[in-house]
Each structure stands twice: as C-alpha cells, then as structure tokens.
Amino acid sequence: MRVVIAMDKFRGTVTATEACHAVANACWELGLDADEAPMSDGGEGLLEVLGGANRTAIVTGPLGVPVEAAWRLDQRIAVIEMATASGLELAGGVDSNDPMQATTRGTGELIDRALEHGARTVIVGLGGSATTDGGLGAIEALRSPARLRSVDVQVACDVRTHFVDAAAVFAPQKGASPAQVALLTARLESIAGRYLDMYGVDVTTLERAGAAGGLGGGLAALGATLVGGFDLVAEHVELDARLADADVVVTGEGFLDMQSLDGKVVGGVLDAAADLGVAVVLIVGDADANVRERLAGRAAVVTLVERDGEHLAMAEPRGCIERAATEALRAFAGAPGSR
Secondary structure (H helix, E strand, O other): OEEEEEEOOEOOOEOHHHHHHHHHHHHHHHOOEEEEOOOOOOOOOHHHHOOOOOEEEEEEOOOOOEEEEEEEEEOOEEEEEOHHHHEOHHHOOOOOOOOOOOOOHHHHHHHHHHHHOOOOEEEEEOOOEOOOOOOHHHHHHOOOHHHHHHOEEEEEEOOOOOOOOHHHHHHHHHOOOHHHHHHHHHHHHHHHHHHHHHHOOOHHHOOOOOHHHHHHHHHHHOOOEEEEHHHHHHHHOOHHHHHHOOOEEEEEEEEEOHHHHOOOHHHHHHHHHHHHOOEEEEEEEEEOHHHHHHOOOOOEEEEHHHHHOHHHHHHOHHHHHHHHHHHHHHHHHOOOOOO
C-alpha cells in the first residue's frame, strides 16, 4: 500500500516535516511505502517546505528592534516568510505587541535584499504577522519599488480577506482594542486611496489583499500576484501527481475548524484526494466537533487530545502522531491487530 504524507505544522509543537516523519515511521513499522510531502498554506512553515533557509539578514523587526531573519535564495528564486521579519512572535505575542505601530518594514528589507542578490522570482509567504499597516512599511523599505514589477513576485496567502476588512478580522488577534480596530480600519482606507493614486491599483477589490494586515494588498499594488498558499505549495511538490499513485493520503494540523476547509492544507488535500478517489486519514491535535461531524465519510479523523489526552498530546506530539497513524493505517492495510 502506498501512502502519501501531506501534513501541515502543529503550531507550537511540531513542524510539517516533523509531523511527516512521525507518520513515515508508522509506515515503516507497517511495511508500507511512504512518500513524504510536507505542506504549508503560505503561513508559517512555507520557508521550510520550500527547501529551508540558506541565508539570514538583519532587518527591522515588527516593533523596530533589529531581528535576524532567515530566508532562501536558490537558482535566482527567493523564498521569504514574513513571520521571520514581521511576525507576532517576534513582537512577544499578543500581550507585548503594539498593533498601531507594528510594521512590515523588515519584510520589505528582505525583499529588497533578494532583489539585490539577483532574484528573478520572489515568493513571499504571509501569515503569523504582528502588523496591520497595509504593507506600507514594506513598500517604504524598498529602495526602488518599481523594481518589483520587473520580477515575478508571488504572494502566498492563507486567507481570502479583503484589504479594508483586515483590521476587523485580524487586528484583535494582534492585540488591538475595539477603538484601535476602528482607527486601523480608517488607516487602511486611507492607504488604499494612496495606493490607487500612486500605482493605479484599487486594492480594496482584490481577494486576499487583507492577508498579513494588508501586506498582500501593498505588494499587489506594485504588481505582485496574490495566490493561494496551499495551491502554490501543492504545485511546487507536484501533489496531484503523487496522489495519483497513492492508496491513502495522511494529512493533518494542530486544530481542525471551519477555516481548515477554506484555503488551508487540510481542505486542499481533502479536495485533491476526493478528485482522485484516494482515501484520507486526518490526524489533528484537536477538532471542532461540528467540523469533525461534517467530515464523516470524507476522512478517517483522529484527534490526539481525544486519543492520548491533552497533556501527552502537547508534551509528546511526535509520538502521539506516530501511534495514531499506526493505528489508522493498520486498519486501511488490513494488517493484524487493527481495532
């Protein structure tokens, strides 16, 4: 039996690669053929699944303090994960963030560095941001914004939110009060007008422009293409071709909810598997009960919290994932000992 392993990260516990390795160990124990394809939806983890960092740069952090940001350049293709330069974790999390002052400037500095080193394709992953500055900080950091139009810039987004809606949808998660959300919304409206005047692009009409607090729209104003992060990664790893030869695909993430089915890894893998008639095992840390019920018949769903308890699921996630995969795949393979 051939198993494709297309796991996303379990945020805060295991990376996509580590989760895939855990499932691969289960396959090895059962004598199954495993094909590992770590996945990302364009948020944190994109850099890892597209080859990993091979360079670093000192750039402006989200609150103005310099940070060392990892990025990748290979054969004139640059991969930048904005969370490494402008991420909420770099700001110290929600309680330490300043949602009014947080800036994407460091991400712009990374893009500028990539252009300086001869990149002809720049992939920018959005997700995990501390910011709601409409991408203005990033654009102001570019020494020649017009240069962006001379290269292929692909912005990998994990949401479909529109530009002005970014404050209401995401700023509270970054520490903004209701009053600050109103101010940030007004600021995004003003920035959108500025982009229209300067670059002739109405970012308010673009799906995904609100990603990373409007950074998606800011880059789109300079000619970047906004794409679904899952779609970009799936094409890069040739997921459809690999699934075509599979009997089962194993996917999963830290928490399964309605967002998981809209542009995220789990939803993308489920749709691709359904198109090709491939059975799905879904391993998650925990799950919304309604979403889990909705997936009945589409996937064999295993939640680590239910199976192993919350403490063990958080303390030993790789072992829990491996054991859950062993049990689920044994049932599919018809091996002795299934239950």
